[in-house]
Every structure is written in C-alpha cells, then in structure tokens.
Amino acid sequence: MKRIIIFLVFLCSSYFNYAGHAKSGVITYKCIGPNMYEATLTFYRDCNGVNPGNTFSMALEADNFADNLLLQIVSIEDVTNYISSFSSACGNGSGSFGVEKHTFKGTFTLPPNSGVIKLSIRRCCRTLSTNTFSTFNSFAYSLFLKTVFNSDLSVCNNAPNFENELDLIVGQTMFTSLSLAATDPDGDTLTYELSPPLDNDGVEVQFIPPNSYLNPLTGVSPANIDLNTGLLSFSATNLQAAPIGILIKEYRDNIEIARYYLEHYINSVPLGFDEPAYIGADSSQALDLDITMTQAGASVVETDGKSLELTAGDSFCFTLDFNDDEGGNISTTSNASEILIGATYTTVNNGTNNLTAELCWTPTNADTGIHHVTFSAYDEGSSQIILRRDYIYSITVNENTFGVDNFERQNIKVYPNPVINSVFVSGLEESAEYYLYTIEGKLLKKGTVINNESIPIREITSEVLFIKLITKNQTEFKKLIKNQT
Numbered sequence: 001m002k003r004i005i006i007f008l009v010f011l012c013s014s015y016f017n018y019a020g021h022a023k024s025g026v027i028t029y030k031c032i033g034p035n036m037y038e039a040t041l042t043f044y045r046d047c048n049g050v051n052p053g054n055t056f057s058m059a060l061e062a063d064n065f066a067d068n069l070l071l072q073i074v075s076i077e078d079v080t081n082y083i084s085s086f087s088s089a090c091g092n093g094s095g096s097f098g099v100e101k102h103t104f105k106g107t108f109t110l111p112p113n114s115g116v117i118k119l120s121i122r123r124c125c126r127t128l129s130t131n132t133f134s135t136f137n138s139f140a141y142s143l144f145l146k147t148v149f150n151s152d153l154s155v156c157n158n159a160p161n162f163e164n165e166l167d168l169i170v171g172q173t174m175f176t177s178l179s180l181a182a183t184d185p186d187g188d189t190l191t192y193e194l195s196p197p198l199d200n201d202g203v204e205v206q207f208i209p210p211n212s213y214l215n216p217l218t219g220v221s222p223a224n225i226d227l228n229t230g231l232l233s234f235s236a237t238n239l240q241a242a243p244i245g246i247l248i249k250e251y252r253d254n255i256e257i258a259r260y261y262l263e264h265y266i267n268s269v270p271l272g273f274d275e276p277a278y279i280g281a282d283s284s285q286a287l288d289l290d291i292t293m294t295q296a297g298a299s300v301v302e303t304d305g306k307s308l309e310l311t312a313g314d315s316f317c318f319t320l321d322f323n324d325d326e327g328g329n330i331s332t333t334s335n336a337s338e339i340l341i342g343a344t345y346t347t348v349n350n351g352t353n354n355l356t357a358e359l360c361w362t363p364t365n366a367d368t369g370i371h372h373v374t375f376s377a378y379d380e381g382s383s384q385i386i387l388r389r390d391y392i393y394s395i396t397v398n399e400n401t402f403g404v405d406n407f408e409r410q411n412i413k414v415y416p417n418p419v420i421n422s423v424f425v426s427g428l429e430e431s432a433e434y435y436l437y438t439i440e441g442k443l444l445k446k447g448t449v450i451n452n453e454s455i456p457i458r459e460i461t462s463e464v465l466f467i468k469l470i471t472k473n474q475t476e477f478k479k480l481i482k483n484q485t
Helices: 002-015
Strands: 022-033 038-048 055-061 066-078 099-110 115-124 142-149 166-170 176-178 189-194 197-198 217-223 232-236 240-252 254-267 291-296 306-312 316-321 329-334 342-350 356-361 367-382 387-398 413-415 422-426 433-438 443-449 453-456 464-470 475-479
Touching: 002 443, 022 142, 038 055, 038 066, 038 115, 055 189, 066 367, 166 387, 189 217, 189 306, 232 254, 291 453, 316 329, 329 342, 443 453
Parallel strands: 166 254, 176 387, 306 387
Antiparallel strands: 022 038, 022 254, 038 099, 055 066, 055 115, 066 099, 115 142, 142 254, 176 232, 189 240, 217 232, 240 254, 291 316, 316 356, 329 367, 342 356, 367 387, 413 422, 422 453, 433 443, 433 464, 464 475
C-alpha cells in the first residue's frame, strides 16, 4: 500500500507542476432587481501556476451597447479531492499539486430592450498539465468562457446553480459518472451536450487525435453526457489531464432563453487498488440505483430502476444503500432539497461503511414536470484521493386534475431572487394570500398582496424560504434565497 501511494505522489509531482494556471470554470448570473443582475465567475486554477489576482475583467455585450465589468474576488477555496491526511499545493501547502476555486462577483444594469446579452472572459494561460491538446506551449491557448441570455424573453431570469465542483481527480481505468448537480431557480428546463473548449470566441482548441471535444478522454468507455440529466460518464485508460467542454441550454415554455458554455477539468491518475462507493450491486456500471421503496402511493410507478412517475398529491419514500466492497468510509450529498420543494433527504451513519439515505416527497400541482435529483457518493478509501461517483434519479410529476390545484394558471412571478429586503409579486390578476415558511415548514409571516406590491422580509433571518401564494383560482409555491446584509 505504501509503495503505491509513493508512486502516485512521484507521478503527480512531474505531471502537474507547470506555470500555466487556468483550468476550468463557468459564468452565471442572478437577477437582483428590474434590469439589474449580479454576475459570478467561478474559476478553477492549478495551484502550481500563477495566482489570478483579486479582480477579473468580464466583457458585457449586447446589440445596443458594450462594456467591461470588473469583478471582485469574494472567496478562494482549495477543492483538491485529497483525503485529509494529504496536503495539496494550494495555500503554500507541501503537496505536489492542487486546485483552487476562485469566485468573483460584480453587478450590472441593462438598458431597456437590451435583447441578447453575452458575458465572457478570456484568461491566459491554460495549465500545461493538459496532455490532450496539440500544443503544450503555455501561451498557446487561453481559457474562454461565455454565457448568453435573452433579457427580453427572460425578464429577471436567474442562471442555474451548480452544486458540484468543475475539477476532479479520478482513477485511471475506473468507470466514473459525474453530475454538475444543476438546479434552476426559476424551474426552467436544461439540456446538456459536449462542446469544444475555446481559446477565444468561436476559436476552438485543437486536440491530438484520436481525442476531440466529442472524445476528450481516451478510454474503454468514451465520454458521454446525457442530454436531459447532464450525467457525464467515462472510463479513462491513459494518464490524462483534459478539459471537457459542456454546453447547457435553458428553455422556458419550450423557447430557448439562455446558453452556458462551461468547462469541466478531469485528471486521470493511476490507482488500481480502490473502487469508489456505489449504489446497488453493479459496481462496474453503477448507473442503475438499487433502491428500496418504503412508501408508495397508488399512482407511483417505478419505470426503469432509476426513475419513477406519480401524480401530484401522492407521495413516496425510498431508501438508498451505499456500499464499498473494500470497506472504505462513505459520505453522501444530494441536491434533493433544492430540486424537490418540501422533500426530506436524511442520512444514517454518514461517513461510515454502513451508510443509508432516505428520500420522501409529496409533490403538488406546482411541481408538475420532470425533476432530476443528484446523489453524490464520496469514498475515502485506501487511495490518496477522495473518489466520487454521482447518480441521477428522475421523478416525473403528473398534474392532479381532481386536486385543489387544478386551476387555469396565471403567470405569477416572485422577484428578485435572491432577495435582501423586499420581494415583489407580479402577474396577479387579483389579490392573493401569501405565507412565508422556513425550509423546515415553520410559518414566519402571512398576509395579502396585490399585483406588483412588495412584501418586506428584511427582519427574516432564514437563508432559505418558501412563499405560498393563494388566489381563488391558483396556488403557487416559490423558493426564495434570503441574502443577509
């Protein structure tokens, strides 16, 4: 065992030590008021390269204007997926390599009728740890990221939130499945596809054949991304360090309103002596969840082992057994509480080899549609790194045509979200009763609101809220993020 770990450290000391620093990232935004937005750049860097500094220049372009937005650093986090007994190269650490996540933010206001907005950054230079490009000159390729949204079609839109990191060390030859754990605050539909990594707008980086943006990693199982869930799966057979370009399209009422061009970075290193945690009995593929249904209403139908369908107002509970055939300790996270409003996700013995989890949910008609929930398993076994494998379970909620929510729906919007002092309600054709709850279901405030009227919530300290709006024809649930000032 010691011989294997020493070999891995030696390999990584020569494999990751380069002067370039840009690895991967994504640009997102959130609406903070009428025509007002906060932009966020999540930037991943190689800790053996240069520091990106405390500011970042972002290009802001539209048909009727162009500007540069100076983003400010708000946080720096070491996200190297090492076990706790190993040190990374970040923050003057003693390790051979490491990855930091730098988060930058800035606000901007759009002129009326701005139409299509493009946010973009270009940063030289990409990390030279990459060995799938046709050149290894650190100044040959820059990292170019962009996000495009239609401000007229999507008034006060919010970009998706990404719960999982966009940089990961994985085991060579091991089957890996990764999820971005994307959650759209407005409930819009997202699709996913592989996309070329960019050196500049419209300028693709060049790969060494047989690698390409559609085949970024050489392996027994080529890289593949699910169009609807975004689950990225592959098995890299060589020592590889490569960015994977991903294009996410956002749809509202079947109309495309935004595109997000992001990059995910993968480092494949030799392990050969540990398998990540998995759910169920099939550790070679580990895509089918072997769940145990503990409660199922009359309408609940399990379709293919990794999805179910039910009618609004009905309920279900199921347990998931996480296993490691080599006895490693396993922990888990999930975006279930963000995806499924009112759901409960609980774990027992988290961080042990006897981990179980339970998901329970009773959807309403406001939840009609398809919901993709991510479960992430982390295995701190005998290797130097924490191995991660992600799973996606899809839940389809059908409208209950006999329930209390069977109404002709109004286009009700609650904004801004996230909110600081007051939240506004628009799209009401009549007055509505409102109820504000904590994520645990505790009632904080109630009252009556009319169209375009604000609801003061400055005094509320909870960071996650749910607002319930009731008119004579409709009931709406919305999730709110409360920023504290």
